Amino acid sequence: MGGMMRETQRLSLFWRIFLLNAAVVTVAFAFLMLGPFTVSAPVLLTEAALLSGVLVVMLVANAGLLRLGLAPLERLARTMSTVDLLRPGHRLAVTGRSGIADLIRSFNTMLDRLEAERATSAARALSAQEAERKRIAQELHDEVGQTLTAVLLELKRVADHAPEPVSGEVRQVQETIRNGLDEIRRIARRLRPGVLEELGLSSALKSLAGEFSTGGLTVRRNIDGDLPDLGQDAELVLYRVAQESLTNTARHSGARQVSLCLSHVPGSAAGPAEIELRIRDDGAGVGAAPEGAGIRGMRERALLIGADLNVGPAPGRGTEIRLRVPLGGEESIND
Structure with a gap:
């Protein structure tokens, strides 16, 4: 039988x-x-x-x-x-008789391959993106920045020797160029944050919070002082997720208050130790709107280091973005 x-x-x-x-x-x-x-x-x-x-x-x-x-x-x-390749790991239990079980196993194997190929291609794309950002930031600083600095010095010399009212007009031009130079430097810092490489993640996030605390938006930060060494790739992902989150908040949410928290969560029986980045605002919230390119980009970055990204409503009102990075689980973006 x-x-x-x-x-x-x-x-x-x-x-x-x-x-x-x-x-x-x-x-x-x-x-x-x-x-x-x-x-x-x-x-x-x-x-x-x-x-x-x-x-x-x-x-x-x-x-x-x-x-x-x-x-x-x-x-x-x-x-x-x-199935969503940006939320990997979901597999179907292999049940049923021979043919159906084989079909389910083939489907699960196909998902494994697609997720691996997407992770590899995303890593290459993001690596190329970071390299291009670094190149553009360097050119803005070295070429455009130095050229405008030379123009400012020349205008100062002209203003010192020019009669009024020409001298006042030249100084107004100086001020305009100086503001443009400050904006170029700010763009260069966002493209390639030198403070992240020189002073580390905590200082970079503090500087980032200060940049966005303007125009009616207040960013409160709470950063643990005993963070372990995360590695260059994990720190870059955490910084980019925070940067994209604050950018979306400033542009679209209408929020007045934002909290940025970076904490070290010790391991327990429920899970391994991890670093948690939480950004919560009091804006309009995400509602039923589909995820845009910014959030999809954050999900792709999170996948590269084995992190988990959740985007949803904050308690009360607004939006909460939570990134959990397991310690010791990151992969290199440059691989």
Whole structure:
């Protein structure tokens, strides 16, 4: 008996469906052949009712058997419709008989391959993006910045020797160029934060919070002082996520208050030690709007170091972004 069951499990999906239908038809045929039934010509009302009842029983039995046999396929279809490579790890339990189980295993294997390939391609893209940002920031600082500095010095010399009111007009031009130079330096810092490389993550986040504490927006920061060494890649991801979050808050949320917290969460029985970045504002919230390129970019960065990113409503009102980085689990962006 056990051998017969194993043989049935090894049948393909086509043959199992065929045998299910054949079994239902055979049982109905035997019931009509061996039972005390005859069919008159023309068919009597009682005979028609009996045949209709047998047909209904056949259809119901066939539908029930097919639903039972194809249930794993329905679960697979639901999973396929909800797969998101930016939220990896979701797999379908391998259940069902031979053909369906093989299909589920193939689907899970395909997801493994797609997630690995996406992680590799995203790492290369982000590495190229960081290199390009560094190049542009360097050119802004060395080329444009130095040129404007030379122009300021020349304008100062002209203003010192020019009569009024020309001297006042030249000084106004100086002030305009000086403001433009400050803006170029600010853009260069955002493209490639030198403070992150020179002074570390804590100082970089403090500087970032100070930059956004303008124009009616107040950024309160709370950064642990006993942070472990995270590595260059993890620090860069944490900084970029904080930068993108504050940028979105300043542009779209209408918030007045933002809290930026970076904390060290010790390991426990519930999970390993991790670094948690939490950014919470009192703005309008995300609502039902689809995720934009900024949030998708943050998710891709989080995947590169094995981190978990959650974006959702904050307690009360506003938006909360929470990034959890497991210690010792990061992969190199430059790999």
